[in-house]
Amino acid sequence: MAQQSVRGVLEEHQVPIYLLAIGAGIGLGALLPGVSQPLEVAVEPVIAALLLVTFHGVPLRELGGAAQDRRFLLTLLAVNFVAVPLLVLAITRPLAGTPELLVPALLVLLAPCVDYVIVFTAVAGGAKEQLLAATPLLMLVQMLALPVLVPLLAGDATTGLFTPAPFLRALILLILLPLLAAALIQRLAPRWDLSAAMIPLMMLTLLTVVSSQTPRVLGMGTTLLALVPVYVAFLVLATAAGIVISRLARLDVPSARALTFSGATRNSLVVLPLALALPIPVAPAAVVTQTLVELLGMVLLVRILPQLIRDGRRPPGRR
Template sequence: MDIRRLGDALDRHQVPLYLAAIAVGLALGALLPAAPGPLELAVEPTIAALLLVTFHGIPLRGIGAALQDGRFLLTLLAVNFLVVPLIVWALTRPLASSPELLVGALLVLLAPCIDYVIVFSALAGGAHERLLAATPLLMLAQLVALPVLVPLLSGGTARGMIEAGPFLRALVLLVLLPLLAAALLQRLAPRLDLSPAMVPLMMLVLFTVVASQTPRVLGAGTALLVLVPVYAGFLVLATAAGILAARLARLETPSARALTFSAATRNSLVVLPLALAMPSPLVPAAVVTQTLVELLGMVALVRVLPRLLSR
């Protein structure tokens, strides 16, 4: 079997493969508490590699045209920074008596994803090139919004805890460098095809993230169980909000799918360094719990959303 046929076979079975990667990661993280330490160091490089392959599959010369779609960009910003905060505020009210869990949930739910959302959107037939074009704008917008929204919705609990450093680092390492590398490869090796690596890299990312963070979640005990319905509810409501906003804005199907994924997918891997810098271990555990819930939800959404937003 040549590489192209192997890639096609992996594409046909990608959903069960992703679920298997998550299951193995959970088992390793639970059974071998010492293993996740080195794996945590591999999280960012594996995501960067995945995004490099994703960016390489997009005609980067078309990014300029994507940025000219003002209706999509305005709808994207409105959903992520006006509609989503209202959903988050309503869902997190039961956490008001647990400040650490509240801050962790707000930190992750208020930040739109800038990395693997592009991959999931591409898998579902979304206009991932438009999300790619909007990535720097989303990053800068949340850099400005989080220091305001998190303290506001937490009643001042998180005031002074939000720093710009981790966001800027993620923008450079996870977006700008892979984007530059992809552009160079497209120019220097125009016939190079990296698409067969997409599914294996996604499996590696899912395995690495889940395996490295499972001990942190287990160490928090049952305190995190209250977050599961909050995060699951967010996935449902944010998906519904994205679909409704796309229809109101009369977006074409690929753009509607991309918008919906952006609404439902959060920036957990980028805000995790912020959470780890906070004094309570429950804050990063709350962020990681969202990662686990979201990854399972995204695997399902890749299959469901094309049916909800069909051509």
């Protein structure tokens, strides 16, 4: 009972808990900059563990059933891999003269989130189950799309920067192995419930990622400030695009909220290992800056979006 009580408290206060983990990570990285290097080594394992728990929450044998809602799934893919790239192309033009900022900004803004987006979707009354079921597909498509989209949108800025190795490594370590492990656990130990580990793992991931990159962020001085308005503009415009497209697709209210959060929330945690592999010193700090801007924005969005996409509204075109 006590364990359930603690879990209930954690679930009820997830958002402030994650903000607390970020604050602790900033404090740790600022006060003890020497921890950044060993913590960088831990980034991939903690993210892989987080994705294992995330994928375990998906009934993998029933993924075919999740594809039955083709309207939601196709709209989700269209938002993240058609609408978002067009939006990102437009808002990153001010960075065209600074490729060391443009490339990591493209890397993170083109990757849809697959972890804490589920939390924010649930808090705002969105269809978290639909979004959760789509996470393996979103992960796979983005790992295949990023090596194409980033050079396409960056142009000459990526010459010689992108090689298949980091993406292949991420595909294996952060998608295939966690997905295989989740499937094996579901098959061999069907009674195991890993969901209680989600919040502690998310806290650990945020703490590890932020503290490992805080010295870099602080060492960049004002360089990263140019990214802040781009990240804020993305959050605002992607949210608006999600609302408009969900109405055009005639999605119900929970699905519309899930779609909007998916379009507005980015996969900064998972693309960080890719940023670390780039020969651009500022790239990891640029990615973590997006995390900080986004999570602060999410605190507002979970309160605002339910007012923008209200329960009880009729999908357009229906009477």
